[in-house]
Amino acid sequence: MESQAQPVPPLAMATAEPGLPSPPPAESQAPATKTESLPYLCRPWVRKTLYAGFVLFFGFMLWWRYYPTLTDPTFEKHIAEKRVMAGMTREQVLKAWGSPYTMKVTYTKDGLRREEWIYEDWVDTSTVKHRYLYFEENILLGGWWQ
Numbered sequence: 314m315e316s317q318a319q320p321v322p323p324l325a326m327a328t329a330e331p332g333l334p335s336p337p338p339a340e341s342q343a344p345a346t347k348t349e350s351l352p353y354l355c356r357p358w359v360r361k362t363l364y365a366g367f368v369l370f371f372g373f374m375l376w377w378r379y380y381p382t383l384t385d386p387t388f389e390k391h392i393a394e395k396r397v398m399a400g401m402t403r404e405q406v407l408k409a410w411g412s413p414y415t416m417k418v419t420y421t422k423d424g425l426r427r428e429e430w431i432y433e434d435w436v437d438t439s440t441v442k443h444r445y446l447y448f449e450e451n452i453l454l455g456g457w458w459q
Contacts, residue, residue, distance in 0.1 A: 397446065401453045406430075406446065413446070425450055 353359060381398060385391060388401050392409045401409075413430035420426055432444040446456040 397453060397456070399453055399455050403428075403448060403451050403453075406453055410444075 354363075381391075382400060388398065388405050388409075391398050391401070392405060395409055397406050397409050410432060414433040415431040417429040417431075418426065419428075426449070428448040430446040430448070432446075434442040434444065436442060443459045444456065445459070447454045
């Protein structure tokens with residue numbers, strides 16, 4: 314019975330048999346730089362770019378929040394256009410939108426006065442849309458529309 318020899322990979326064959334010449338040495342590669350060996354997100358230029366993006370985004374958010382109040386500090390343009398904005402007083406909202414349909418007043422345990430103003434907008438005889446405004450100590454905090 315003949316046994317079949319398993320094929321031996323060339324590198325293993327060269328090192329296994331002492332009579333054969335050794336394979337040529339692998340080409341020496343330049344060692345990788347320190348930044349190339351780091352994961353992509355840990356590389357300094359990537360991190361600096363991400364941080365700069367976060368700073369720009371945060372700065373834009375702040376600018377977007379305060380820009381309307383800087384251009385119209387007394388809210389006169391908003392009142393003339395019948396718009397309300399966070400930071401207005403109750404009197405300014407009354408000038409812009411008029412009296413609410415319902416007003417709910419509550420107090421926190423610290424004694425702060427909170428108000429919820431509800432406006433009703435009749436679209437037709439069967440459809441009503443509501444607008445809600447929230448005040449704390451005479452200043453509009455925000456609202457939402459349904």
